[in-house]
Amino acid sequence: MRSELFASNRYVSKFRPAVMLERKLVKEPIRTMGPARVELPSPENFLKKHSKEPKLPEQTQSSKDVHKTCSFTERKPPVPRRNDKPLMGIHTKRDFLKETPELVPMKPQPACVDTSKGHKQVLENSGLVPKFITRKDFGRVPAYLQQRSEAERRAREEYENFVKAEREQRAMKHMTEEERQAILKRLKETWDKLHHEYQALPLIIDTMSQRATKDCLERQMKQLEDDIDLFERFKIIYIPNDD
Template identity: 65%
Template sequence: MSDIIYPKESVYNIIPREETPTSKPPRYVSKFRPTVLQENNSKKDLRRTMGPSEVEVPSPGQYLKKHSKEPKLPESEFSLKKTKCTCTAKKPQVPARTDNPPIIRTKRDFLKTVECGVPKKPQPVSVDSHKGHKQHLETSGLVPKYIKKKDFGKIPEYLQQRSEEERRAQEEYDDFVREQREQNAMKHLSDEERQAVLKGLKSNWDKLHHEYQGLSLIIDTPSKKAHKQRLEEAMEELKTDIDLLQRFKTIYISQH
């Protein structure tokens, strides 16, 4: 403040002034510091080594033996070594003299039956390549077995349903077109109506012509010129309609 009021080259600056020492505020220390240090020290030595600190050392006699990890079947109650062969079933009785002896077939009898038997018919096959590839004729598709079905040659139900839906949609579309055509049909104008319309057009033309004849001879302002042009255009349009009605006897008018 003194520097601002008084310049540096002032008489008041000759007198030395006492310097007041500046004191720093105390360093901030968190109140949770002791708790953090305690938690850090408590968790420091938990995992100093790999695995748990105390491990049971296996004994030398508990080494891995051969076929020790293979699955073993449970021992059955009746093993072959313990069971003894005891024949408890009764033998058949001795045949009587009146019984027929059993027929014993030999190899010779078998050959006789084979020679006298009916030979087996070969299964029909179809060969479809020059290398001799063959397949059963029944599954090859060459046997006309599908024509013997009851519904052979008949139209499936889904095709009949689809045809019916198409026919119904076509009928609805034709009805819609017919209604639109009837609504948009043009009306024939009779002779009396044509004469009445022609008379009305002529009367309108006479009114416009009378108004046109009443215009001033000197047309020097834009409004007069625009009014004259408007009357001329309206008269020309009425004249075209009158000529059209007089030329044609048959006239059709749209209803819209």
């Protein structure tokens, strides 16, 4: 009595029927162990040769008709009969050889077989036959090398001319004897003039201006004396160009 009361008061979800139905839909029977009974194959239905190979579908009458209409859209002319005479004397100015150069028979390239397995090598680029010695320009200097040598020669000449001009521009000029004597004469005249001014100074110099004048005259006379001594001792004198 107590167990029946407990069973009647047990909670049951309202979604239970839906869950059971969903479980049956997903469940696949005899998936794990297989069927309980397996039907034995009949001896008459044995595995035949090439039975599992893929086969093309059989052609129907409609597919055959489509094949005929698509492949032969234009009807070819009939084969001429035995007693038919061909057309003679027809001439044309059309050059078929020039229009279709691939139809011209070409001479096969010479080659040699260098292995026992039949490996073939073209003789033209193999180096086994003379190729370059038969050319007209064989043994001559190529044109691009001649142009390069000419450009180098012109550049060398321009550089040598530039260096020569710079050397001549920087070269020292030789002073002639007449120029040396004329410069020496002018130096002595200038020294005499300054010496005359120096002797005209008073004996007692007590002002700053007189002392500065005396020092300036002494420096100029000393420089002139050195220049006169230089021109008198050396007969050959070189001077730089004014440029």
